[in-house]
Amino acid sequence: MSSWSLRLESLSDRLNPVAVKELRQIAEGRFILFLLLGLVGAESLFVGGTLLTNSSGQTVAVGRVAFSFLYGILSLSCLLLVPAYIGWRLAAERYGKEMDLIYITAISPRHIVSGKLLSAVALTTLIFSTFLPFLALTYYLRGVDLSSIFGLLVFSFVTVVMATLGAIVLGALPVSRGMKVFLSGGVLLFLLQFAGLGFVAIISVVGRGGTGGFALAALTGGLMSAPPGGTGTLRVWLHILFLIAGLSIVALLLFQIAVAILTPAAANRSRGFRLSLAVCWLLCGAGAVSLTVVYSSAFYIMFWCILFSLVLAAAFFTAVSERHRFGSRIVRGVPARGWRRWKAFLLSSGAASALLFYLAMGMLTLLVTFLVYAFGFGDNDIRDSVEISAGLMMYGLGYSLIGLLILRSLPKGRLHSKRSGLIGLGVLVLASIGPLTLGALLAPEAYWNTETGFRNFLMGNPIALMFDSHRGAYLVLGLVLSAGGLLGNAGWLFDQFESFRPPPATLKRASDTSAGKVEAHG
């Protein structure tokens, strides 16, 4: 083997094995080849047709029109094809008895997820590269500026990567094929609504002759609420920064969720996710507090508070679905005593530790927001946000704990502990629509006769928190739910913390290395 080949081999050693395999398959596969050829053909036809039909002198519009359509084709084809391709492959690899043998190698779940993601990035780059010459041509045809082209391509690229991460999570989920298809359909609808509208907005801005900065501002304005206090350049860039931070957080959390799903149940699979969530919470919180103080605008801290309340309310349902007993592998690494044990408890996989971790984060979120309000930054809107956030978290905690209580009440082994969250969600759905339905049927006068009559029947439904008139009562209900849930599970929670101790000196396992015979036990 030549030294050059050796150097190449050494370089390839540093690459992610999964990415290497996926890229080899992409390179040798016919599907991707035909896809790329098809796209290049379509682009050539489209640009050629546009040039021919606009050769009569309207040159200013040609570049803009061509760019808008090319960008639309590029974004939608990547958004639909790349996540579907990567997610479908992963789902096929993990389907029941067809489970791919990659999952019983020494390769870590983190490498598997990053390998899949890298291959998605490479595939997206490949598709983008087929469009770049034509997109560059639109610049020379005039009507669109370079910063718009660059900014919009970056946005599309990031969106595709995000969607791919979502597809990886869906592909890795241990649910049936039917459920995966159902969930994928939901995500696709969301994507088409979220990203599709963004793309349409951008194309329409570019189509009207907007510049890159304007296009991005329109985009951020479309995705988030309008920036308070005008649309000065700094504000626009702050919003873009917010958008990037938000996307990064979602990407990081999706990555950690996918890794946690692929990690063996016995391992401390939640640690990475919890640490990432805490870091995101801290960084975003620091940013939100700073912006609130600098601009004396409650918008940022309110946004942060409600966003994380929603995340934590949902997290409670996943928390109760974690293992109801700490595995021996977790317990083996428990420090003997003191704050190290507490820290290990909060970061160890297990329903009790997850509940405590998210509860602590929720309380800190409310505390920080309240302190910002107490120091005079912002107005009564902040108080409303704190109330709504507290209510959301209390409802989330309450229903998830009820799910936990129901599962623990069932005979042992009847249902797996991972169903606790699902039971809690079921109770949430029942409590949300039950009183409303009963109200409409049994007390139609009170329900229908006034415009706000139905609000009296929203007990148990977190949406009730949005109505000022009923918020107080429903907050009390949320408090009763969560306190009741905590009381009902208090003994179990306490036992869990007590069981989180290092095991007594483990006996060294005798290993029989000599040749033996088959033996029957029992």
Place this chain on the structure above:
Amino acid sequence: MKVEVRSLKRYFGSTKAVDDISFSFSSGRIAAFVGPNGAGKTTTMRILATLDDPTDGDILIDGHSVLEDPEVARRAVGFVPDRLPEHSDISAHDYLDFFARAFGFRGTGRLRVVEEIEEFTGLLKLRQKKVSDLSKGMKQRLSVARALVHDPPVLILDEPASGLDPRARVELRELLKLLSEQGKAVLISSHILSELSEICDDAVIIEQGRLLRCGPVDAVLEEDHLASQVFVRVLERREQFHEALLEIPQVEEAIPSGRGIEVVLEGGQNECARLLAQLVSEGWKVVEFRHRKTDLERVFMNITRGEVQ
């Protein structure tokens, strides 16, 4: 290296695919894992390979639980499934190269390991062929090669001989013997029991998820009291001899066969010896007394009912 299956259970709803089975096997020996279709062999093997989780129970590989330390188990086990999962658009060499990378082989070490394995399994000439284009036999070889890439001390083979031609079967048998001599603990399931009898040291028989019998092959055969069969030929008075045989309490069946009589009697080799002594002492001129060796297939047929869940 010792693999211990402890009170393993795997339920799919109301179906008990594996129902509280326990056995163990160790290095340097080949254990046959035998049972009718749907007996729970594949499920047990998949749990051993960490591809599935049990409802209850555990498997220890040299003391390490496959549930608590699956990463350790994965390094120790090479698993050959009954069917190689579909891999399109990748050559046999790249496929093995990927698994070598996945097990941490780097640089020239990786290249050497892959080449050695290709040579060992006879895949060198087919290395550039796509996996999807390989014949069933070659795919089986590739599967064995993949399982051996990281030189695991435990090898689990699920129906490796199915679909192989006679020559490939003989080669597989030789390969397994060689691996066993190298000190690997091998667990193999197959429906071709006559072949298993020849190479296996131990046998584990299950049906409907329950363990029926396990131990060294000789002991399992010996344990099968129902199946002792001898061929007896006397010099004269064959009809009277047949009637006399049917009078002996331990004789269950006596069927004339050619110039002699096939006798099925309760018990093992000791009972056979006792019968011969009795016949001689009664004055029968026994000129041929041949113990038909019980094989794994007969034991299997005797103790299983062929029922599926």
